[in-house]
Amino acid sequence: MINKAIKSYITEHEEELIATRRKLHSEPELSWEEENTTAFICEQLEELGIPYRRTEPTGVIAEIKGGKPGKTVALRGDMDALSVQEINQDLAYKSKFDGKMHACGHDAHTSMLLFAAKALHQVKDDIPGSVRLLFQPAEEVAEGAKTIIKQGAMDGVDNVFGIHIWSQTPTQKIVCNPGPAFAAADIFKVEFKGRGGHGAIPQDTIDAAVVASSFVMNVQTVVSRTVDPLDTAVLTIGKMEVGTRFNVIAENAVIEGTVRTFDKETRNHVEKELEHYANTVASLYGATAKVTYSRGTNAVINEEISTHLVQQVASEAFGEDVIYDQKPTMGGEDFSFFLDEAPGSFALVGCGNPEKDTEWAHHHGRFNIDEDALITGAELYAQYAWSYLNK
CATH class of the missing domain: 3.30.70.360 (Alpha-Beta Plaits)
Structure with a gap:
């Protein structure tokens, strides 16, 4: 089920993936202000030759059309930052803007989805179906998902998958259980x-x-x-x-x-x-x-079949011990609106590491991630899409 070419591509481009995340981290943009982030994603997609369209006022919908007929799976990554003052003084890539910070990991989500797209693009001729890429604005104000859905984000989509980096989970561990995930x-x-x-x-x-x-x-x-x-x-x-x-x-x-x-x-x-x-x-x-x-x-309720596929993909890609059992969170996530349109699931990828001081709570001024988690998230995105379309 696991595509070795996808794994190799993401592993070989880890340094570039980290650099992309650091660039986005240093240039945070608040909800509905993600103009530069949107432009950056468009530039990257143009270089690859992946068709895309901008959503209004910000955000991007792109699509990798496979060389064979099949279903359509959507992958979602959010882009917006928070009105939080970063107090990580020793980071070379800390926020350049007072009062604005990627304090929830959306810089990581955007970077991971972008490199998942690059890996999938390398094997597009062998893909049966299409992969819809949703670079979503304004998650923090719970408006972005509904807005891009109205602009066609989920039209024709058979299944949807999302990831949230999670500082309360050990680095590279993956949480995805059937049923409630977010409240x-x-x-x-x-x-x-x-x-x-x-x-x-x-x-x-x-x-x-x-x-x-x-x-x-x-x-x-x-x-x-x-x-x-x-x-x-x-x-x-x-x-x-x-x-x-x-x-x-x-x-x-x-x-x-x-x-x-x-x-x-x-x-x-x-x-x-x-x-x-x-x-x-x-x-x-x-x-x-x-x-x-x-x-x-709405509550994020993971559909059972999709969730078991996430667990299977994660186990085959990273080993059985990567699966981590964790209770649902009472936090909110507008990924729920995508699940109202199609079955799917939402996974947490751990980035908490006490040795790297990355266990601070989301939305805290000292929030940061263990960047070893980035290749895990990027590959999970890509391997899930590959496995869903090939199952």
């Missing part, structure tokens, strides 16, 4: 309105600070007392704004947070109960509540 990630806002007044005359007021505080202290019962303990849900309050002055009783309070779930029933239940709880707390104090619940990414 649905939703955002909510609760706006409480009371009646403001002088801090010395509380009897004439309805204190929004008290209402909001009661909500924050007790809203976890939505999960702990209304969700089946065997189901999974996380409700987090991340922001609260209330009050204007030390001696003024607040009239308004705004609370923002996130809900993470794996299945639709639990997601619907928490949304309903959250609104009910906010209105109940508000009425208890004579205030009012307005709840805005925004659904973000």
Whole structure:
């Protein structure tokens, strides 16, 4: 099942792969601002002669058409950076731009997918079918996948595969289990309105600070007392704004947070109960509540057959001990929207190495990767596409 020419190409071009990742790391671009990254990818594809088209406003869809008829498999790599200040002072390739950083590994994803494309291009005459290459913008704001899907990214695709580099997993280990991998990630806002007044005359007021505080202290019962303990849900309050002055009783309070779930029933239940709880707390104090619940990414649910293929490919390419068992994460990933269009799977490729100080959490200013993971990810992309189309 494993194509030796693909393995040889990626191994022989490891230094170039690392250099490409370092270039992208030093030149981060935020969501919907990936103009230079998009142009760089286009230049690379043009040199290879791989047909592509730019998506709007950023991003690239390319396709390697094999020499034989067959299905179409899509490979996705995201490109955008984060509004994070890099504090890796000793890196020669650290971010050139204050307040912008590839703190989640998307520079690695883009580089790995690009070199997977180069390897697949070398064997295109033997490929039965086509490989769709999706260089996706704006994953960090959960908008890029839906945008490029609307522009035809998944038209005619039979299967889709994605990779995320992962600092909490040992370098070169691969995690890909059937079922939930990433959670649905939703955002909510609760706006409480009371009646403001002088801090010395509380009897004439309805204190929004008290209402909001009661909500924050007790809203976890939505999960702990209304969700089946065997189901999974996380409700987090991340922001609260209330009050204007030390001696003024607040009239308004705004609370923002996130809900993470794996299945639709639990997601619907928490949304309903959250609104009910906010209105109940508000009425208890004579205030009012307005709840805005925004659904973000869906849960990433790995399809069983595709996942077993990933495990088989990984074992044959790198050895059976490469497979690593790890629990699903409650983080969100807009790869979920590709899985709404076609079956597929999403794998984690470990890049955590304490000797190289690459175990920092994603989105941290000291995040970095063990670059030994790059050839693993690049080959996994390419070998999965080859194996899927040849199975």
